[in-house]
Amino acid sequence: MTMQDHHDVPSRARRLRRCAAASLAAAAAFTFAGAAHAAYPERAITVVVPFPAGGINDTIARPVLQRLAESLGQSVVIENRPGASGTIGSGLVARAKPDGYTLLLGAASTLAVVPQLNTNTGYDPLGDFVPVGGLASVASVLVTGKREAYGALPAVHEAARKQPGTLTYGSAGAGTSQHMQMAQYNLAQGLEMLHVPYRGGAPAMTDLIGGQIDLLMEPVATALPHIRGGKVVPLAISLPDRSPLLPDVPTFAQAGVPDYQVSTWFSLMAPAGMDAADVKLLSDKLVEVLADPGIVKALGERGVQTMPLPSADMKAYLVKEHALWGKVIKDAGIPPQ
Known part of the structure; x- marks a missing residue:
């Protein structure tokens, strides 16, 4: 070993120690980030319902979200923000921080119809939200x-x-x-x-x-x-078969109008940009909740069918519905509101 080599040993050691420290810090940061991510949700989640309290919104939202809260181990709080055909509350969620703590009870009207009748809603239903999943149809x-x-x-x-x-x-x-x-x-x-x-x-x-x-x-x-x-x-x-709740009421097909089946549907939405892993966690939990026989029975007794669509399927359904109602608006000559 030369004298120069001898003097380089401490400097190399210092460099190695610094590299090791940096690696440990990076590993610690990665571990902390992973732990923080795995802990979602760490606090209460707010679900904005863009309609007044009561009615079908509560019929669907309250039992499902209560069971979702139990599954997540965190509170899920309903906040009614009605106004302007549901666009005020929907716009609020579209502009919210995409951290998974502010979600939206989406509806056919607020996501597939009203934004096509009113371009001043302040949100793009296809671009400003990511679906967590389907909730129910009526x-x-x-x-x-x-x-x-x-x-x-x-x-x-x-x-x-x-x-x-x-x-x-x-x-x-x-x-x-x-x-x-x-x-x-x-x-x-x-x-x-x-x-x-x-x-x-x-x-x-x-x-x-x-x-x-x-x-x-x-x-x-x-x-x-x-x-x-x-x-x-x-x-x-508007069902393919008679409803057990109204067994004496014919379907549209039985009354002479074939191929007419429509429903009012609801979904759970998050602001675009929410962490994909957190969306999947919520989506999986929601699908589990909607498969629960108790939830299916409780909603079914009120004329509501669960709609357990995971995130990607709900996105495809929304795109299809948006196109369908856009065509109806055009063909019926419904003017902008």
Whole structure:
């Protein structure tokens, strides 16, 4: 060993110690990051419901999210942020930090319809969210309060063809599921009816019962009490087979309208950019919850079907629905709102 080599030993040792320290620090940082990631969720998760409290939103959200909270070992808090046809709450989540602690109860109207009617919603439903998964779907039932005039579906068609534009149908507002499903129905049947939008489904149902409007395409879950109470008459249900909840109500196919099956659907959404592993964790947990026989039974008794679509499948479904309702809007000539 030369003198130069001898003097280089301490410097090489120092360099090795520094490299080792750096490696240990990097390993520690990696371990800490992995531990932090594995711990998600570390605190309560807020799910924004962009509609008023009550109604079908609570029917679906509360039992499912309660069971999801139990599965995650963390609280899941529902925060109602209604307004502007659900776009206020939806926009809030679109702009939220994508850390997995602010999620959205997505709906067919707020994700597939309203943004195509109103370009000022402040969010892109296909680009600003990542689906956690599907939640549930609710079949629709066409109801009337005018038993004598429209006691069966053929009578509705006959009246609509005799006096185009005089029959009225209500909805919870422009761009809602009730509006779009009736627009699609009228297109398919070559009918012309007058749309009467309301500020919510409850006042529309009140006016239907009172005879101010003729028809309402209503989710089964919210129509059931009024049907069972004899306040409205169900004409047809949008299912492939009769519902055990309404065994005397024909399907649309049985009533003479084949291939008409529509539903109001809901999903759990996160802001775009959420960690993919965390999305998968939530998605897997949600699918498990929705497969629980207790949840299936509890929702089924209210006319709600679970929709256990994992993240990727829910994304594909949303893209398909967005295209479907975009075509209905165009073909029906529904103006921007």
